[in-house]
Amino acid sequence: SIYFVHQLYSQSHKNAAPLPPGPRQLPIIGNLLDMPSEKEWRKFAEWGEMWDMLEKKGSIYSERPMLQMGGELVGWKNTLVLLPYGDRFKSYRRNFHRSIGSHTSMSRFYPVEESETHKFLKRLLSTPDDLIKHIRQTAGAIILHISHGYEVEVTGDPFVELADIALEQFSLSTAPGNFIVNLVPSLSFLPDWFPGAGFKKTAREWAQTLDEMIEKPHKYVKEQIAKGIAKPSFTADLLGNSDVDAGQEFDIKWSAGSLYGGGADTSRLFYAFFKAMVLFPDVAMNAQAEIDSVIGQDRLPSLADKTNLPYVTALALEVLRWHPVVPTGFAHVVKEDDIHNGYLIPRGTLIIPNIWKILHDPKTYASPMSFDPTRFLGPNPEPDPRQVCFGFGRRICPGRVLADASIFISCAMTLAVFDISKHVDVSGQVVEPIVDQTTGIISHPTPFRCSIKPRSEKALALINAEIERS
Numbered sequence: 001s002i003y004f005v006h007q008l009y010s011q012s013h014k015n016a017a018p019l020p021p022g023p024r025q026l027p028i029i030g031n032l033l034d035m036p037s038e039k040e041w042r043k044f045a046e047w048g049e050m051w052d053m054l055e056k057k058g059s060i061y062s063e064r065p066m067l068q069m070g071g072e073l074v075g076w077k078n079t080l081v082l083l084p085y086g087d088r089f090k091s092y093r094r095n096f097h098r099s100i101g102s103h104t105s106m107s108r109f110y111p112v113e114e115s116e117t118h119k120f121l122k123r124l125l126s127t128p129d130d131l132i133k134h135i136r137q138t139a140g141a142i143i144l145h146i147s148h149g150y151e152v153e154v155t156g157d158p159f160v161e162l163a164d165i166a167l168e169q170f171s172l173s174t175a176p177g178n179f180i181v182n183l184v185p186s187l188s189f190l191p192d193w194f195p196g197a198g199f200k201k202t203a204r205e206w207a208q209t210l211d212e213m214i215e216k217p218h219k220y221v222k223e224q225i226a227k228g229i230a231k232p233s234f235t236a237d238l239l240g241n242s243d244v245d246a247g248q249e250f251d252i253k254w255s256a257g258s259l260y261g262g263g264a265d266t267s268r269l270f271y272a273f274f275k276a277m278v279l280f281p282d283v284a285m286n287a288q289a290e291i292d293s294v295i296g297q298d299r300l301p302s303l304a305d306k307t308n309l310p311y312v313t314a315l316a317l318e319v320l321r322w323h324p325v326v327p328t329g330f331a332h333v334v335k336e337d338d339i340h341n342g343y344l345i346p347r348g349t350l351i352i353p354n355i356w357k358i359l360h361d362p363k364t365y366a367s368p369m370s371f372d373p374t375r376f377l378g379p380n381p382e383p384d385p386r387q388v389c390f391g392f393g394r395r396i397c398p399g400r401v402l403a404d405a406s407i408f409i410s411c412a413m414t415l416a417v418f419d420i421s422k423h424v425d426v427s428g429q430v431v432e433p434i435v436d437q438t439t440g441i442i443s444h445p446t447p448f449r450c451s452i453k454p455r456s457e458k459a460l461a462l463i464n465a466e467i468e469r470s
């Protein structure tokens, strides 16, 4: 499924070929205002199955939209997600690939994944109601460890907090409808005093936050290197490899920032796991039975156990399918005119793949709204959601190996020691969570409450055990 947004359809194309089906266009901005806004992934479910263009014609289908407020004025265009397709893009992608692009490169960070997830279990034990806070803190800890070799403070870490603010500003400044300057870029030439030009002041403040989010951890690594005590990390490896010039250092700094930006928000996927366990208790019980029989109850599962835990592995895949955390992907923009299946796709068209629809299509996934790991087991498994949920072609998510490892270890360790069940309120009423997700490029499960309790005395001892150093 795919959704086309034509920014400005030039008259000169009139006789070339028909446009693909899509919403009505307005003068100047084409159908940009129809950019999906409210539960779009449901609304446009029926539109064509043509996403392979993003894979096969990657050299022309890999540009990103130019967003005047978030990209240009605030400066997010220097992070990978909005970086124009070209040499710098290739350099960032190479950096990502070398550090976290394969299981071999990622495996040196497995101990970090495991020890930080163990810390998560401890935090959850002490304040289960702060589940979302713990998830964010853990994601921040893992990513800052990998990106900058930085160990976060137990609570209220300054780098995590700074990045949270910057990411919130990213969402606000890149939503097309939030700032009119995203739709009419020439407004950025208005003088500051002009009525309605208040966005320029906002842009300067947000640019400052972004700059700090990028510069401060980078400076930390350089100081650690100078003292000879830098831990292995994405930044330290790249800075330490050879003499880097200013241009290369700029790329390293911003690709490290992109890593944080990509990983922190998508981690909320793990919140969906808790909702699924509340709603589908049989799945949790089956997974716990597998963990008990394969691992026993005297140690926590590790990433090395993955191949021996097929049900838990399938459960982690089902989380990725059931809750697509980026339901409509990030738009790809077409660099030059293309004729695809007889349709003209004009230069500048935004291609928005409907990831939610693909992963909830009853033709592909039986009872798609149910959470059922067994769909990936047995002789005829349903398609692996990782082929879709991480996007497409040359822009495919560069953090997918890390995300895959994180979601598995989080699910496995949590189920090994906790029972997750419906919340019972003060009057004794059982509270049913509502299955829904928030609107936005990154979509979170809607809030819900649940009860999280250690499974047994042995489980309690495992949570409280000393954490092995990563």
Ligand code: HEM
Pocket: 080, 081, 082, 083, 258, 259, 260, 261, 262, 263, 264, 266, 267, 269, 324, 325, 326, 329, 330, 331, 332, 389, 390, 391, 392, 393, 394, 395, 396, 397, 398, 399, 400, 402, 403
């Ligand atoms: C379950 C978790 C995740 C999901 C479902 C996810 C999904 C996606 C999707 C759909 C895209 C757009 C791909 C496209 O344009 O076709 C993307 C891009 C991206 N992701 Fe992820 N992601 C996840 C986790 C992560 C993590 C952990 C990181 C960082 C370590 C990360 C970093 C990025 C970056 C930097 C981009 C932009 C790539 C580019 O524009 O070239 N993501 N992700």
